[in-house]
Amino acid sequence: MTRQTGARIRCQRNPARARGSSLALRVLTIPSPMDRYDPSVIEPKWQAFWDEHKTFATPPDTGNPKKAYILDMFPYPSGAGLHVGHPEGYTATDIVARARRAQGYDVLHPMGWDAFGLPAEQHAIQTGTHPGETTKKNIATFKRQLKMLGFSYDWDREIDTTDPGYVKWTQWIFLELFDRGLAYQNEVPVNWCPALGTVLANEEIVNGVSERGGHPVIRTPVRQWMLRITAYAEKLLEGLDLTDWPTSTRIMQTEWIGRSEGAEVRFPAVGTDGVIEVYTTRPDTLFGCTFVVLAPEHPLVEKLTTDDRRAEVEAYVAAAKAKSDRDRQASREKTGVFTGGYAENPVNGEKVPVWIADYVLAGYGTGAIMAVPAHDERDFEFATKHGIPIREVVSKTGKPSEAPLTEAMPEPGIAVNSGPYDGLTTAEFKAKIIADLEAKGQGKRRIETKLRDWVFSRQRYWGEPIPIYFPVECEGDPRKGDPYTIDYSKPIPVPREELPLELPELDDFRPGDDPQGVLARAVDWRFFQKDGKWFARETNTMPQWAGSCWYYLRFVDPKNDEAPWSPEAAKRWLPVDLYVGGAEHAVLHLLYARFWHKVLYDAGHVPVPEPFQKLVHQGMILGEVEADGRAHKMSKSRGNVVNPDEIVQRFGADSMRVYEMFMGPLEATKPWNTSSIGGVRRFLERVFQAAQKADANVPLEGELLSAVHRTIRKVTEDIDGLRFNTAISAMMVLTNDLLKAPAVPKEAVEKLALLLHPFAPHLAEEVWEMLGHAPSIQAVPWPSYDPKLCEEDEVEIAVQVLGKVRGRVKVAKSATQDEVLALARENAGVAPHIEGKDLKKVIYVPGKILNLIV
RNA sequence: GCCGGGAUGGCGGAAUUGGCAGACGCAGGCGACUUAAAAUCGCUCGUGGUGACCCCACAUGCGGGUUCGAGUCCCGCUCCCGGCACCA
Numbered sequence: 001m002t003r004q005t006g007a008r009i010r011c012q013r014n015p016a017r018a019r020g021s022s023l024a025l026r027v028l029t030i031p032s033p034m035d036r037y038d039p040s041v042i043e044p045k046w047q048a049f050w051d052e053h054k055t056f057a058t059p060p061d062t063g064n065p066k067k068a069y070i071l072d073m074f075p076y077p078s079g080a081g082l083h084v085g086h087p088e089g090y091t092a093t094d095i096v097a098r099a100r101r102a103q104g105y106d107v108l109h110p111m112g113w114d115a116f117g118l119p120a121e122q123h124a125i126q127t128g129t130h131p132g133e134t135t136k137k138n139i140a141t142f143k144r145q146l147k148m149l150g151f152s153y154d155w156d157r158e159i160d161t162t163d164p165g166y167v168k169w170t171q172w173i174f175l176e177l178f179d180r181g182l183a184y185q186n187e188v189p190v191n192w193c194p195a196l197g198t199v200l201a202n203e204e205i206v207n208g209v210s211e212r213g214g215h216p217v218i219r220t221p222v223r224q225w226m227l228r229i230t231a232y233a234e235k236l237l238e239g240l241d242l243t244d245w246p247t248s249t250r251i252m253q254t255e256w257i258g259r260s261e262g263a264e265v266r267f268p269a270v271g272t273d274g275v276i277e278v279y280t281t282r283p284d285t286l287f288g289c290t291f292v293v294l295a296p297e298h299p300l301v302e303k304l305t306t307d308d309r310r311a312e313v314e315a316y317v318a319a320a321k322a323k324s325d326r327d328r329q330a331s332r333e334k335t336g337v338f339t340g341g342y343a344e345n346p347v348n349g350e351k352v353p354v355w356i357a358d359y360v361l362a363g364y365g366t367g368a369i370m371a372v373p374a375h376d377e378r379d380f381e382f383a384t385k386h387g388i389p390i391r392e393v394v395s396k397t398g399k400p401s402e403a404p405l406t407e408a409m410p411e412p413g414i415a416v417n418s419g420p421y422d423g424l425t426t427a428e429f430k431a432k433i434i435a436d437l438e439a440k441g442q443g444k445r446r447i448e449t450k451l452r453d454w455v456f457s458r459q460r461y462w463g464e465p466i467p468i469y470f471p472v473e474c475e476g477d478p479r480k481g482d483p484y485t486i487d488y489s490k491p492i493p494v495p496r497e498e499l500p501l502e503l504p505e506l507d508d509f510r511p512g513d514d515p516q517g518v519l520a521r522a523v524d525w526r527f528f529q530k531d532g533k534w535f536a537r538e539t540n541t542m543p544q545w546a547g548s549c550w551y552y553l554r555f556v557d558p559k560n561d562e563a564p565w566s567p568e569a570a571k572r573w574l575p576v577d578l579y580v581g582g583a584e585h586a587v588l589h590l591l592y593a594r595f596w597h598k599v600l601y602d603a604g605h606v607p608v609p610e611p612f613q614k615l616v617h618q619g620m621i622l623g624e625v626e627a628d629g630r631a632h633k634m635s636k637s638r639g640n641v642v643n644p645d646e647i648v649q650r651f652g653a654d655s656m657r658v659y660e661m662f663m664g665p666l667e668a669t670k671p672w673n674t675s676s677i678g679g680v681r682r683f684l685e686r687v688f689q690a691a692q693k694a695d696a697n698v699p700l701e702g703e704l705l706s707a708v709h710r711t712i713r714k715v716t717e718d719i720d721g722l723r724f725n726t727a728i729s730a731m732m733v734l735t736n737d738l739l740k741a742p743a744v745p746k747e748a749v750e751k752l753a754l755l756l757h758p759f760a761p762h763l764a765e766e767v768w769e770m771l772g773h774a775p776s777i778q779a780v781p782w783p784s785y786d787p788k789l790c791e792e793d794e795v796e797i798a799v800q801v802l803g804k805v806r807g808r809v810k811v812a813k814s815a816t817q818d819e820v821l822a823l824a825r826e827n828a829g830v831a832p833h834i835e836g837k838d839l840k841k842v843i844y845v846p847g848k849i850l851n852l853i854v
Numbered sequence: 855g856c857c858g859g860g861a862u863g864g865c866g867g868a869a870u871u872g873g874c875a876g877a878c879g880c881a882g883g884c885g886a887c888u889u890a891a892a893a894u895c896g897c898u899c900g901u902g903g904u905g906a907c908c909c910c911a912c913a914u915g916c917g918g919g920u921u922c923g924a925g926u927c928c929c930g931c932u933c934c935c936g937g938c939a940c941c942a
Contacts, residue, residue, distance in 0.1 A: 246858095247858075247859095248857085248858045248859070248936085248937080249858095251857070251858065251937095252857085252858080252937065252938080255857075255937095255938075256938090258941065260941075260942085262942080278942085279941095279942065280942060281941095281942065282942080293942090328940095329939070329940070332939095332940070334940085358940095359940050359942095360940085360942075361940080361941065361942090363941090364941045364942080365941075365942065368942095369942050370942085371942085372942090376942070377940090378940055378942075379942085381940095448941075448942090449941090450941050583936075583937085584936095584937095586937080587937090620935095620936090625865070625866090629865095630934095662866090662867090662878085662879070663866065663867085664866060664867055665867085667859095668859095668860090668867090669859095669860095669935070669936085670866070670867090671865090671866070673865075673866065673880070673881095675880060675881070676865090676866065676879065676880045676881090677880095678879095678880080679878090679879045679880055680879080682879095682894095683878095683879085717870085721870090725866095725867075725868085725878085726867095726868070726877085726878085728878080728879090729867090729868075729877065729878040729879080730877095730878085732877095732878055732879075733877080733878070736878095796874085797874090798873080798874040799874095800873085800874085800922085800923075802922075802923090803921095803922060803923045804923095805874055808874075840922090841922065842922095843873090843922055843923080845873055848873050848874085849873045849874070849923085851873080851922055851923065852922090853922050
C-alpha cells in the first residue's frame with residue numbers, strides 16, 4: 001500500500017515532465033527507491049545488515065569501566081503474538097541501549113522467553129499438541145515481530161526458560177535453596193476440585209464453585225513445597241532503600257511484607273493445662289481486654305469448648321472450613337460463637353470469655369487475639385454485636401471519658417484504668433509492659449510479618465520438575481500397579497551432575513484424580529530403582545515464577561555449561577542498571593526475584609545485594625478514544641486491539657517506535673490514536689528530505705548552530721530522564737528549522753541523524769549512508785554540545801505591571817535591571833500602565849521577567 | 855475504607871527550581887497546486903467581547919489561602935485510574 005501511494009507521489013513530483021511527455025520519458029523519470037522515504041525497503045535492509053554484522057553483539061570485556069545492563073521484563077510468548085503494549089517498554093530500553101553504546105558504554109541488552117505456563121498446557125489439553133511445540137511456534141512469532149521493530153538485542157544471548165540448558169540451572173538454584181533449609185514440604189490447604197481433578201487458584205473459584213463448569217471445590221490439605229521467604233523479610237525490606245524504584249512500588253512491597261512490632265502474651269486457658277498465646281501490637285491495652293478470640297482452626301478450640309456450647313461451636317468451625325479464603329474475607333460481618341471457656345488475663349488475673357470467630361486468621365500471628373473493643377474497630381464491632389463489655393484504657397487527655405464510647409479509639413494516648421501503668425503514654429507503656437511480661441514469663445516481644453512462605457509447587461505438567469525424589473516401600477514393581485508407599489518425609493536431592501531433570505513425554509496432559517499432579521501418571525518416569533531399592537520422583541512442578549526469578553542472571557553468561565554464570569560475568573554486569581516492565585509485577589515477580597537474589601548473595605554466588613538498580617513501569621496503552629469520549633483497555637471482546645504487524649506495514653517500524661514514545665510520558669496510561677502516527681511518519685519524511693537537501697558547502701553557523709546544540713543538550717538529557725516524548729518534540733522543532741532555512745548544512749543533518757538513531761534506527765542508518773558515511777551509525781560517538789552555544793545572546797523579557805504582561809523587550813542576556821527597566825519604560829505596551837504612577841517595587845529575574853509594582 | 859497516581863484547548867500532551875500557559879503532534883478551518891480527489895505546501899486554530907491587525911476580559915477539575923507573580927506551594931473538597939482488603 002505504501003509503495004503504491006508512493007508511486008503516485010513520484011509521478012506528481014515532476015508533473016511537467018510526467019504529463020506532457022512520451023511514455024518512454026516517463027519511464028526514465030521514475031526515480032530510484034532512494035529518492036523517497038520508504039520504510040518497507042530500508043527497514044528490512046538495515047535489519048539484515050545488523051544481523052550480518054552482529055552490530056549489537058555484547059562487547060568482550062576489555063576493562064571498560066562504563067557498563068550498562070539494560071533489561072526488559074521478558075514476555076510470556078502467548079499465541080496472540082505481540083500487542084502494542086509490548087513495544088512501548090521495549091522501545092524505551094532500546095533507545096537507552098543504543099544511546100549508551102554511542103556514549104561509550106559496554107551494553108548488555110538481551111531478550112528471552114518466559115515460556116513455561118498455563119496457556120500452552122491448556123492448549124495441549126484441548127488439542128493434544130505438546131506444549132513444547134506450541135511454545136516453539138509462539139516464540140518464533142514473537143521473535144519475528146521483535147526483529148521487525150529493529151530492537152538492538154544481542155540475539156546470541158536469547159534465553160528460553162523451557163530449554164533443558166536453562167531448566168538445569170533453575171533446578172540447581174532450587175537445590176541451593178533446599179540445601180539451606182529454605183525449601184521444605186508442608187501440608188497446605190488448597191482448593192481441590194474433584195470433578196476437574198485439579199487444584200484451583202483463588203481466581204478460578206466463583207461463589208465456592210469452579211469458574212469452569214461450576215463444580216464444587218473443597219479445601220483440603222495437600223503436600224506442597226514451600227520456600228521460606230519469610231526468613232528474608234527483614235533483608236527484603238532493608239534492601240528497598242538501596243534501589244532507585246518508584247515510590248508506589250516500594251510502598252506496595254513494604255506493605256506486602258507488612259512488618260509489625262508487638263508482643264506475644266500468654267493467657268492461661270482456665271480449667272485446662274493449655275495456654276492461649278495471643279499476638280498484639282498494643283500490649284499497652286491489656287487492661288482493656290474483655291474477651292479473647294481464637295481462629296476457628298485454633299488447636300485449643302476443642303479443649304476449651306464446654307459441652308453445652310459444643311454443637312454450636314462445631315457447626316461454626318465446619319461452616320468456616322467449607323468456605324474458601326476469599327469467601328471468608330468477602331463478608332465483613334463479625335460472626336462468632338462463645339466456646340463456654342475462659343482465659344486468664346495475666347496482668348490482672350481477670351477471667352475473660354473465649355470466643356471463636358473467622359475474622360481472626362489462623363495463618364497470622366498466633367491465630368488468637370486479645371480483644372480490646374475500646375481501642376480496635378473490629379473488636380468494637382464484635383463486642384457491640386454480641387453484648388460484650390467495652391472498657392476504655394487509653395484516652396487523649398489522660399482522664400477516662402465521661403460518656404460510653406460510641407466508636408473505637410485506636411490512636412495512641414495516655415493510659416487510664418490500667419492500675420500501676422496509668423498516666424503512661426502509649427509508647428512508654430508498650431516498652432514497660434513488654435519488659436514486665438518478659439520478666440514474669442508471661443510474654444515476650446515479637447515481630448510479625450504479613451508475608452507468608454511461598455507455596456512453590458504446582459500439580460501441572462508444563463513447568464520445571466522439582467529435582468527431588470523419595471524412598472518407596474513396595475513389594476514388586478510400583479510401575480505395574482503393585483501397592484506402594486512413598487516416604488515423603490525423606491526428600492533426597494537429585495545430584496547436581498544429573499541435572500537437568502527433564503519432563504517425561506506425555507500424550508495426555510489432563511489433570512487426573514491424583515492431587516500429586518499430572519506427572520504422577522508418568523509411572524515409568526516417576527519410579528526408578530537404585531541399589532535394588534525403589535524411589536519415586538517428586539511429581540509437582542515449579543510455578544511460572546521460577547524461570548523469571550533469575551533470568552537476568554543467566555543473561556550475563558547464557559551459554560555456560562559448567563555454572564549458571566561465571567563470577568567474572570556477574571561482576572562485570574550486575575546489577576541491572578535499568579529494568580523496565582509493567583506495574584502488574586510490582587509485588588510478586590519483583591519480590592520473588594529479589595528473594596532468590598538475596599539467597600544467592602548470601603551464598604556468595606552474586607556480588608551485589610540487590611538485582612535491579614533502577615526500575616520503571618511503562619504505562620498501559622489503551623484503545624482509541626471512543627464515542628463516549630473515553631478510552632478503554634484493549635480487549636478482544638471490545639474489538640479495539642491494535643495489531644503491531646498492521647501498524648508496521650502501514651507506517652513502518654520507525655514510525656511505530658517514535659509514535660509510541662511520542663504519545664506521552666513513559667509511565668502514563670495513554671490512549672492509542674492511529675491517525676497521530678501519520679504525524680510522526682511525516683516527521684520522519686521531513687528528516688529524509690533534509691538529508692536529501694543536505695549540502696556540505698553550507699556551513700553550520702549562527703542561529704542554526706545554536707539550535708543544533710540546544711537540541712543535542714535536550715535530547716541527551718531527556719534520554720537520561722526517560723522523557724522521550726519531549727526529546728522527539730525537540731527533534732521535530734530542529735527538523736522544521738532546517739527545512740525552513742535557505743539551505744541545509746550537512747553537518748546539521750549529521751547531528752540530527754545521530755540524535756534520532758536510538759529512536760528511528762533504520763531511517764538514521766539510511767540517512768547516515770545518504771550523507772556518504774559507512775555504516776553503522778551505532779559505531780559513531782554520541783554528539784556533544786557546547787553549553788555556551790546553547791545560550792541565546794538575546795532574550796525576550798516579558799514586562800509585567802502588577803503581574804500582568806503588558807509588553808516584551810529584547811535585551812542582551814547579561815542586561816542589568818536598570819537597562820531592562822529603561823527599555824521597559826519606553827515600551828509602547830508598558831508605558832500607559834506606569835505613566836504618572838509611583839514605581840513602588842521592581843522585580844527582575846534575569847532572562848525571564850520584569851515585574852513593576854506601581 | 856486504606857494506600858499510590860492523576861485532572862491543562864475538540865484530542866494526546868508541553869511548561870527543568872513559583873516567572874510570557876498551551877511547545878510538539880492529531881483533528882478542524884482557509885488558501886495554493888489539480889479537470890477532480892488524494893498527497894504535498896502555506897496560513898489559521900483556548901473561550902468570549904458583531905474581532906485574522908491592535909486592544910480587553912476570562913481560562914490549567916471545584917472553593918479558599920500564601921506571593922509582586924501560582925498549572926506549579928499550603929488548606930478544604932469533587933471526580934477518574936491503579937493497588938490492597940478484617941494481618942490484631
